[in-house]
Amino acid sequence: MSAAPPDPSPRRERLWRIIFLSDTPVGRAFDVVLLWLIGLSVLTIILESVDEIRLPNVRFFNVLEWIFTVLFTVEYLARLWSVRRPLRYALSFFGVVDLISVLPAYLELFIPGTHYLMALRVLRLMRMFRVLKMAEYLGEASILLAALRASRRKITLFLTTVIGIVLVEGTVVYVLEHEANPDFANIPQAIYWAIVTITTVGYGDVAPITVPGKMMASIIMLTGFAIIAVPTGIVTSELGRAMGRPLAHRRRCNECGWEDHDTRALHCQHCGVKLDA
Amino acid sequence: MSAAPPDPSPRRERLWRIIFLSDTPVGRAFDVVLLWLIGLSVLTIILESVDEIRLPNVRFFNVLEWIFTVLFTVEYLARLWSVRRPLRYALSFFGVVDLISVLPAYLELFIPGTHYLMALRVLRLMRMFRVLKMAEYLGEASILLAALRASRRKITLFLTTVIGIVLVEGTVVYVLEHEANPDFANIPQAIYWAIVTITTVGYGDVAPITVPGKMMASIIMLTGFAIIAVPTGIVTSELGRAMGRPLAHRRRCNECGWEDHDTRALHCQHCGVKLDA
Amino acid sequence: MSAAPPDPSPRRERLWRIIFLSDTPVGRAFDVVLLWLIGLSVLTIILESVDEIRLPNVRFFNVLEWIFTVLFTVEYLARLWSVRRPLRYALSFFGVVDLISVLPAYLELFIPGTHYLMALRVLRLMRMFRVLKMAEYLGEASILLAALRASRRKITLFLTTVIGIVLVEGTVVYVLEHEANPDFANIPQAIYWAIVTITTVGYGDVAPITVPGKMMASIIMLTGFAIIAVPTGIVTSELGRAMGRPLAHRRRCNECGWEDHDTRALHCQHCGVKLDA
Amino acid sequence: MSAAPPDPSPRRERLWRIIFLSDTPVGRAFDVVLLWLIGLSVLTIILESVDEIRLPNVRFFNVLEWIFTVLFTVEYLARLWSVRRPLRYALSFFGVVDLISVLPAYLELFIPGTHYLMALRVLRLMRMFRVLKMAEYLGEASILLAALRASRRKITLFLTTVIGIVLVEGTVVYVLEHEANPDFANIPQAIYWAIVTITTVGYGDVAPITVPGKMMASIIMLTGFAIIAVPTGIVTSELGRAMGRPLAHRRRCNECGWEDHDTRALHCQHCGVKLDA
Numbered sequence A, B, C, D: 001m002s003a004a005p006p007d008p009s010p011r012r013e014r015l016w017r018i019i020f021l022s023d024t025p026v027g028r029a030f031d032v033v034l035l036w037l038i039g040l041s042v043l044t045i046i047l048e049s050v051d052e053i054r055l056p057n058v059r060f061f062n063v064l065e066w067i068f069t070v071l072f073t074v075e076y077l078a079r080l081w082s083v084r085r086p087l088r089y090a091l092s093f094f095g096v097v098d099l100i101s102v103l104p105a106y107l108e109l110f111i112p113g114t115h116y117l118m119a120l121r122v123l124r125l126m127r128m129f130r131v132l133k134m135a136e137y138l139g140e141a142s143i144l145l146a147a148l149r150a151s152r153r154k155i156t157l158f159l160t161t162v163i164g165i166v167l168v169e170g171t172v173v174y175v176l177e178h179e180a181n182p183d184f185a186n187i188p189q190a191i192y193w194a195i196v197t198i199t200t201v202g203y204g205d206v207a208p209i210t211v212p213g214k215m216m217a218s219i220i221m222l223t224g225f226a227i228i229a230v231p232t233g234i235v236t237s238e239l240g241r242a243m244g245r246p247l248a249h250r251r252r253c254n255e256c257g258w259e260d261h262d263t264r265a266l267h268c269q270h271c272g273v274k275l276d277a
Helices: A010-020 A025-048 A051-082 A086-091 A093-100 A103-107 A114-131 A135-177 A187-198 A211-247 B010-020 B025-048 B051-082 B086-091 B093-100 B103-107 B114-131 B135-177 B187-198 B211-248 C010-020 C025-048 C051-082 C086-091 C093-100 C103-107 C114-131 C135-177 C187-198 C211-247 D010-020 D025-048 D051-082 D086-091 D093-100 D103-107 D114-131 D135-177 D187-198 D211-248
Strands: none
Touching: A010 A025, A010 A051, A025 A051, A025 A114, A025 B187, A051 A086, A051 A093, A051 A103, A051 A114, A086 A093, A093 A103, A093 A114, A103 A114, A114 B135, A135 A187, A135 A211, A135 B211, A135 D114, A187 A211, A187 B211, A187 D025, A211 B211, A211 D135, A211 D187, A211 D211, B010 B025, B010 B051, B025 B051, B025 B114, B025 C187, B051 B086, B051 B093, B051 B103, B051 B114, B086 B093, B093 B103, B093 B114, B103 B114, B114 C135, B135 B187, B135 B211, B135 C211, B187 B211, B187 C211, B211 C211, C010 C025, C010 C051, C025 C051, C025 C114, C025 D187, C051 C086, C051 C093, C051 C103, C051 C114, C086 C093, C093 C103, C093 C114, C103 C114, C114 D135, C135 C187, C135 C211, C135 D211, C187 C211, C187 D211, C211 D211, D010 D025, D010 D051, D025 D051, D025 D114, D051 D086, D051 D093, D051 D103, D051 D114, D086 D093, D093 D103, D093 D114, D103 D114, D135 D187, D135 D211, D187 D211
16 A cells, blocks of 8 residues: 555545545445445446447446446545545556546547456455455465565566567478468467467467478477476475475574474474573 | 264164165165266266267166166155254255255256256265275375365465456457457457466467457466466475475374474474484 | 296297397397387388378388388297296286287288277387486486376376366256257267366367356366366475485484485584494 | 687787677677667568568568678678687587578578578577676576476486377377378377377367267376376476575585585584584
């Protein structure tokens, strides 16, 4: 939450406390209602995209959508007004998400079709984690995030490599296929195919038809086999560490310096002296 | 088994012992016969669904099916009658499964087509594990389950995230594709595509055709690469732990009976006395 | 090698030594030539299956195939004759494989098309590992096999569960789809689809078209996500153990009973006394 | 860098320093400009392959391509001239890559279509890692490579096995399908299918249609399930080790300099002296 502590003005403070925190009954109620509204508005947008559902109720959906938009706009302005450093909030992750969740409705007036982007409102549901105070979930999340953050560099490196690989593979298969196979009309298309293949998604909307093309594809798939193992290996190892850490090394014996005690240890595993909690 | 101990009435007690336990020759025979009947009835239903097989033998299959249904109904009633707390059994997992495995046959009389749900009888085969007393298998199972249970929260968290991701991705690709590509006629369809893609199933029944659509899809696939690594990482780590634990439990303190010492412990973690190697 | 030690008769002994062992120059030469013959015969069969290649050279391929068949038949008989316990060899893994690699050629005379099964000759190449004396590879292999053997039960259990799952899922989707979608004409077909889906192969030759069908499919895919993680987790954990074992626990200190020394340790990590090699 | 230290001649030395190292402002500038040129040339080639983009600007692309080709040719010759052992550079990895990145342009004059292979220039971007001095990235890379190198043998072994498996599976399914299904016209095609299946890519361009064929395919997929777990298991375990090692290396013996002690070591594994915590 990048919201700054409230300034003296009592009314703004009260509003801020209600909107940004959920430690008061009212604040909590506000958040719960908000989450429901977000969920409903997302559902509306999804249903609205289905012609069979929208066409019979165009009016209904228009009204509904504008109700949500107005409510969220008011909320957004309220947030801007009540928080002490509006700019800082506006530029914070949630600030941007809150804006994105109302903007498309107005954009729609100029660029039709964009209003579906309002479905990005779903991102606002991330507030849920804070509201529902799912401590343990956050605990788990932190482990997962720790693991992902720790693997960040490795994964960047890995993705860079993969991009290089698909670029080369795509080009080679393009050279082998493009005369016989309209699916490989150009290199970007071939790269798209290489990505679809190496990730083992394999739509089959683009597939090699010549013998050399299929041979190359086979090699790509078999090597991709080893490649797909890498990110898993990375995340698993980091995860193993992230999960291992709290357990190991937590307590250190002042007598003998022995380090590996699990959380419930009372005495040093090695020299037997009492551990200080 | 949520079945309560039998009440004094000897006949019900004997029946209960036969039906619910398999510690007596008769009880064991009962269970084995039951398992075979279940297997056969499931096979019948599967074969019956193949027109080439059913049409020539409609009568035969009808008779067979009703025989199974009657037998299982009798068995169900017998269970209800013999167990001391019928309601508790009826609401237990196996109680519900037992009901489901006969109900569709009767429902069929009102709603055609539903009787295939009787194939859910296969769930009853889970009793097998108890009957065959596959201790070691149960041992393994308990490790797997322990690992899965331990990862429960992480996986919930992960699935929630994935659902959020496919929602956002689906919407974005919908906005990019829906005008050019009838496959992306509406957001639910686009979400279905996103799920098919991120799980690397990739049927190809729905696939992007526009350039921006394919670019977005490529990004989704490459990121999905890292995402698919997470559940594997979770289960593996938990499994590593679950399998590691028995190792840790190996040493037991004769003083205080504390059991969780790693292989290198020299003193009891709890009371500090020297452990005998 | 299930071959028994040779009996006194010198000629049979010499032949046995040549055919079954590769510790003599002749024996080694025999094995190398054999491997090349096997490789070539497999290649021949594969090429022969391509009409463009066979049709112009039917005679050539017929002759070639019979040459290989005769050679391998002679070899098989030689093995039977030279080994002391022919039956034991005939029933051994390699004995069966050797038979299978010649039988189809004769079967062909009665059942056309079966002779392609001669490609199973490729299995004979497994002898390669013995011939090439790839000690280190066998080392690695033993680790892999140890890991797989250790996971055997878990994987059996896992596959049983998966089969149960696809049975249930297939049936449910069949009930949802079979009226609207000819791809789901019967349950076996639906089970085939469920397997294609849960393994993330996703050909797309069978795919749901109704809304409930797609919803169900989405759930199946997302859960399959967690499921596919299990075997990986199993193998990884076991592999980690199999690889860890030689390292850990190998040396034990007789003074203090400390167990975890790596292979090059000269002194006990804990009490510092000299370890006996 | 397989470039040898420069010989006395000052001009060649200066040039060598600029081209091969990036420790001087000029040398660094040279590398950065080079990387940009490579990136642009690759982009050009990719865009050029798109008819909609090329056809209107054939001349433009021709000119651009030749500019890049000339520049890279000059650079290549400069490298050859400035380095002390030209042959050694020419045969080094980067030497070959540098050649490949210009050759196709000239080959094109004789064999149309080949010039797209210039996209292999992307490989030259690997120099980036050296230029950008991404120490930590190289650190990560070294861990990944260490893990992959360590798994090298296991993976070779694994791929050999997989190739054997797809050969057998392909043949079996060919025998079951080839009469009914033109997709399985010959064994190579069937092997291609087996590879597409076992890697879970599953294009669906080739798929079984007969009942026995689908049964066999189902078995292949379910077993492939366990198979796909192996490489992941290998890489993960090796990665776990490779990542673990730095931890183990943490303690160093001041007596004998032995470095590999795990965190719990109290005495040097090598000389037995007490380690200072």
